[in-house]
Amino acid sequence: MDDRTRGLFRDGSLALLALAAMLDVLRRRDRIDTLLDPAALLPGVVGAIVVEALMLRDPERTRDLWERPLVRVASLGGTVAVGRTLARQREERAVAAVCWGLLTYLLLLGVVLSGRENPVSSVRRAVENGSRQS
Template identity: 40%
Template sequence: MTRRRDAALAGSVLVPVAAAAVLLRTPVTPEPVFVGVVGALALELALSVRASSVRRLWERRGVRVASVALAIVGTALGVAILGPASLLVVAAGLSTYLLLLAVVELRSRRSGPERRP
């Protein structure tokens, strides 16, 4: 599992979601942003409980492809059912995930072999 690949997959969903939010002129309000941020953190926390199982599953290419497809279809359904604010939930969640990936990557680099005692 690579952080670069995971970031690319998240970006492949975030870009069209953000573009749709702009095209639909979705007003940015705190509630859906909050739901997206908290949802992403809660999902990461839940998945970390079974990290090795999740990692093995995520290594399957079909799982990654299905996840991206499900995220796009799910977001489209969310817009149809709940309205354009669901775009903000998804965008905030993906942005939070990307920020989390960046923090983990930076920590990993800072504690790399050159800094170990």
């Protein structure tokens, strides 16, 4: 396994850990049903796509930052802390949105691991090319 693939599996593992923590928050509050709320699904999916598109604006810088262990640990810890804080404030819909965002990220990661191009990158490039032609 090459370094890139190993890194993608590591990133997926971190996302799965964060997702497990968020699902546990919803389970403990007996609010797993909020995952079925479109008001959680839509912002979670769109939010993940927007974050991915922003990261792809400068992939080298993003990669350089993400390779720092402290950044990865802080991202995981921050995600879990935000989810727990939202749950304490009875914002289970926001916790569910985080779950959908993480699931979207994992889906994108799966596409890349299968050898295909990141769909967000493809769309972003098509939009940029279209705006240049106008």
